[in-house]
Amino acid sequence: MTGWGQALPIFLQGVDVLNCARAGASTKSFMERGRLGWILDRLRPGDLHVISFGPNDMKPGAGLHTEPFEDYQGNLRRYVIETRLRGAHPVLVTSHERSVFDKFGNFRRPLKLYPAAKRELAAQMSVPLIDLNEWSVAWWRQLGPQDCRQVFLYLAPGEHPNYPEGVGDNSHLRPYGAVEVARYVVGEMRSRGLLPGGYFRNLENQFDADHAVEFLADDESELLTKERVGRAIAGATK
Template identity: 60%
Template sequence: MTSRQRSFAPMAGWGQALPLFIPSAEVINCARAGASSRSFMERGRMAWILREAQPGDLVLLSFGLIDMKPDEGRHTEPFKEYQRRLRGCVDGVRGRGAHPVLVTSHERRVFDAQGNLRRLLGVYPLAMREVAVEKSVPLIDLNEWSVRRWREAGPEGTRRIFLYLAPGEHPNYPEGVADNTHLKVDGAIECARFIARELRDRSMLEPGCFADLERLDHSEDGVEWLEEDVFDELVRTRTLETVE
């Protein structure tokens, strides 16, 4: 979801591209790179959101892509800590009079030798779906949509969606890059379009908030990247001390 610095372009998060389709609503992207549900809460980022959230706000919560990593300090077990932290986020948002929306993480781009997409997120999307049912929270299933989309595009077509660049193709990646986790701007726009359509079709925002949902010619220039000093300032100021 993260809004990336200009030096990372054309890598982009779908939260960064969401304003293309919701120009009449204020989109505040509080996502942070490499954050799991655990680290996001422990570093005080959720605490900042809960302090700033206003009654009637929509708060989109998407975790799982990093929770599955074995790293100490970020890993959560899907049906234990992961679900517990999702419940805490939901309850906290509702306590502010705002409306939580759970969003499953998009799948990674990993195909086997026969061209079949592997579902590396495992049961994390299922764990989130369970919390959505249990807490009666709207759920946008980006994971299932992405699985269908990545399968349709196949191993070659998904190179346009994910951060694949040949050496010399982009000045930010002079040696090239092959990244099966992070989206290129085209992929971020596709995911953001799906999210916006779900918000519209399920009447989570007023119809007049949306625009250009059928437009297919959005370019890299239409997405805003952050300058390094702005990015650093947002990381610093959107964090509160918290006690577990």
């Protein structure tokens, strides 16, 4: 299982990439557990704050769920405002779609209105938007249900020691998928001029993704996870 944030350093140089993404987090839980506060405490003027949520906001239950054009947008608005108050620059990224096809091979869009809600907010607040959702839909459709398994976490029994019984995951990427999604996101940063040209590299190069993506040691990952559950931000920003 590989997040595309892990792969961003492959395509960037001369900048520090701090990947604070957390599997299973929504805009709501990320704030309530203090993770946004941890980031805001460390933002400096001129930093880019890349923000992408959606798949977990649609999950039912009080701990994660938000409504697309209500508290989801409200939470994202707060991320944007708090970022700008620190002189940093928010960048909104719509979430890539899950790989969901019906029995006839027709592609479905399970994220529904969440990408649209983010697009609307980006337009309202003049925030740069990278529309990973639309790009992913086009690619997933081109690949079809079988070839999408090269992008997502599909492994046969015995193929990888982390999943001895195999796995079929329509939501999370494998290294190849993460690298290609990161390539698209960074390519959009370059074309929008979000960073000077000298900060980009390798966008036209191909990689053995299984060796190009770095993973933290388990103890280091656990330590960073504990550190980043900081203070929650009280109140609300309107």
